[in-house]
Amino acid sequence: MLLSKNLKHLRTSQNLTQAELSEKLGVQRTMISAYEDGRSEPKLTALTVMAELFNVSMDELLYHDIEEKGRKAVQNKATKILTIAVDADDRESITMVGQKASAGYLNGFADPEYMESLPQFRLPNLASNQTYRAFEIAGDSMLPLVPGTLIVGGYVEQLKDIKSGKTYILVTATEGVVYKRVFNYLAENGKLFLVSDNEHYKPYEIKGEDIMEVWEAKAFISTDFPNPKDRNNPMTIEDLSKMILDLKSEIIKMKVDKQ
Structure with a gap:
């Protein structure tokens, strides 16, 4: 015991x-x-x-x-019960959280009046059995997606369902609202490893207990058209495998440095 x-x-x-x-x-x-x-x-x-x-x-x-x-219980932690907005026909809308609204969202996401004050819209071709939210990203850490791009995310109920290598919007108690490529190490040490697609930004860890909401990226809306090179050279399985190996080496190095 x-x-x-x-x-x-x-x-x-x-x-x-x-x-x-x-x-x-x-x-x-x-x-x-x-x-x-x-x-x-x-x-x-x-x-x-x-x-x-x-x-x-x-x-x-x-x-x-x-x-x-690390924490075991956090693997099965349900993030929260959502406050959602619906239109006149009782259809669920996509709530948009702009850059300026991000700070207020951390305090007001459970407040129906606050959520209703944010812009609402609908998009075709999204599965109807999931709740969506759109977040406007800032900075250049996730190039080729530029600042001002809207990331439309599908709500993830439990942290254990986060899939390593995919991109997510994370609403956190420590880092605010961030959009990153996430690697799930909750079962090992109770943490997530957050990686920017722009290599100029260093990856970092965040505790599972600090996550307030998780939204898996499903679509993006931007007035900036991607460069043809970006479309013709997407991340491959080999690229992702190499990234995972590099990340594991980085995690081992971080653990050694802490000792």
Whole structure:
């Protein structure tokens, strides 16, 4: 059983002292020390409070090495229940989130009044069984798509459904709204690896628990026409395989640097 190790890791990661945790659990501080040393085991009521406090399942708390393997529960985390807009015929519309609206979206995506204030439109040839949202991208990190391009994304309900190598709009608590090529390492370390198609930008990691919404890129709208070279030279399977190998090498290097 990994309770003692997990408890100490979760407590310190949230900057809680043993005294502060003992107050939340309603036990003596010396009991927290005993739990973390493995000299005593908490009662079921205390375990339940721990699981709720640290937002983990009981199984994860007791039997999963959270420090070494990362969060397990986040793999099956449903991102959220969506607030959607419909037209007069009760048909779901695509809500557009412009660059200037991105900051407000982080605070208002669950507010029906805010969502209704954003522009709405419809597009043909999109599957009718999915919710879509359009985000205007900024910067040149995803060339050849230029700043101002609208990325139309289909809603992804669970983080585990993110497919490595595909592009996604991620609404995050730490990075805001970003459009990146994503590699899914949630099962290994509880993180996603975000890569720009423009090689001048370095890839970086983001914790699964910091993801608020995920939208898989389905279409884009732009007033800038792609260069013929871009259309004739799409990313191949070989290119993607090489990218994955390079990314794994980069992740290993990052882990070594942290040690």
